[in-house]
Amino acid sequence: MNALAQEIAAMIAADGPISIERFMMLALQHPRYGYYRTKLPIGAAGDFITAPEIHQMFGELIGLWAVEVWHQMGEPTPFRLIELGPGRGTLMADMLRAARLRPAFLQAADIHLVEASEALMDVQRANLGGTPATWHPSIDALPEGPAIIIANEFFDALPIRQYVLTGEGLCERVVGLDANDALCFGLVLTSAPAATSAAHGAMLEVGAAAQAMTRDLAARLIAMPGALLAIDYGYMRPGSGDTLQALRHHQSDDPLRAPGEADLTAFVDFAALGRAATSEGAAVYGPIGQGKFLARLGIFERAASLKRKATPEQTAAIDAALARLARPGPQSGPNASMAELFKVLAIMSPDLPVPPGFDAIAGQDA
Template sequence: MSTPIAVRIADQIRNGGPISVAAFMTQAMFDPRDGYYATKNPIGAGEDFVTAPAVSQMFGELIGLWCAQVWMDMGKPVPFHLVELGPGTGQMMSDIVRAGRAVPGFLDAARITLIEASAALKMVQGRTLTPMGIEAVWMNRIEEVPGGPAVFIGNEFLDCLAVRQAVKQDGHWHERMVGLDDGGAFTFVMGPQLGQEADLVPDRLRDAPDGTLVELRPGDRQVVEVLSRRFAEYPGRALFIDYGPAQSEAGDTFQAIRDHQKADPLNAPGTADLTARVDFEQLGKSARESGLQTAGPVEQGDWLKALGLEMRAAALMRSSPEKKSVIARQVMRLTEPDQMGSLFKVMTFSAPGLPKAPGFAGDG
């Protein structure tokens, strides 16, 4: 299916040659006129995918209490920035605020900021948060958040950052790119040998045999660098929850999701969500090299249980016994290994000197 973005990318390739996977992904997702996030509210049962906050209010409530504990661990600064990266429909922030009202002073001190590139989702978030009396400001980039103590939360944020791909050939890494076949359809092609960018290849995979495909995540490193500079000056902690392996793995994870089904990521750009798995080993390595303290990754199911998910579920069942089976299914969806419990991992980055992050057995 041809789309306005497909036409423009095809023209670009005809005029200038193949483009990186990252360039293709960025245009398909973030084109301000026709990109996926510019035109769609993709989150929910009737849309393209469902995220954990939509599964159950308990997810956001526990994160809200986590944020409140972090605020207390930082010495209850007034004010502080409570920042959500890629806030989806606004449901998680709504649940965070509802839980946070139980902690004296927390919401009075919070300056809520939403980092969102999608105009369509900004409207959805406004409709979700305004009735709760939540005052929030929207910004396009994490770098725009004013200075000061801060807590950052990103649920399924990193997986949407553009990735590059490389394939090992004759002992060297070459970029995998997007070109056109003889019929004018998008296809993967081999590009030039990587130069300094080869440093982005995960350490664990650098000696892999010819034919190995790896994914490079420069966007993750940029986020780490922004947080590192910030946390060197102000106290703060960042929480990331996303899907991906705890150790670097080879293979193509670049995928499209349309109507809850996997689709060809090169077909009809702008009409499907494009993502790739997060490499938590590389993410943590970059953070530590930048001077950040890290905790995790741990599996989402274990982390939620450590925060008291099962106790919260039991309380909800007592107050709404008619919803007992629904709540039980929600807990299973969030924690079971064959659901979201193992695939999704949790990691934190912190300014030096803060106490251990809630829900983690240790640092590293």
């Protein structure tokens, strides 16, 4: 049992079982032992790979998407270009490189990054190569003003709660201690109103933190023009089942085995995010599969252009990236396809046009 597990076990021994939500918060954000406080998680030497690290095409297309949305907004100067959970800074660097096609966009962009990890901030600064930017520990510190907000693999790391309807009634899944004082999962009766729709025996996950953050961001887009683009793995429509997972060295791990040493995530309920945004009056587009979204933005044309000047090795890398980012394929394993597993949702100020890559509102673009 590592140091954080011992601390959590002592907390449980003193006060009783804790929710999955509380456990995730401690495992990821504990000020001394939390995963995002101590690890460099992304890349071959880390625990997982994100789309921007697979190939530059991903970030370039998101950058061009942002340029077009800025044009739809009336090209405000200045505007806030915000990334939530910017990883290694690769996505923002690729976006800005593609945006050189519109120098006025770069001149107007006031860059803000929401990041809790000091170690990742250092990597982001290096990869941005001196580009002026401001870092914030949370969205609460973001300045007002027109904004384009990018959230790639951000919402999946926000904590969830889990519920099961049993013969004894509605139960919440919690973390407690077994007979040997080791961390274990258990169930406790609850009357949580958010989970009353759970089918008998099925596990229902509720991402209250993600929904609350979405409402806050949507409210911002009502007060000031802008857009939020969320890309993550999850459900297009409400689902059930246990999606809590731990990743360590690119392999699945027991979420309770070594808290703080593995990444913890859960599937994003995009339908719930959409409802949260529309409750504030924002316009919602999608969700749409990542493969379809990137195809509509022109990833296959971009790949063909790159391959015209590529070496055989570079061509093979481009084809491999296309297969993983945009072509349907296996959804598990080291080279799993992200095309259908990952979804894309746009939340917009209600007076803005349909954003690039979408053609319907409120989940009609499946």
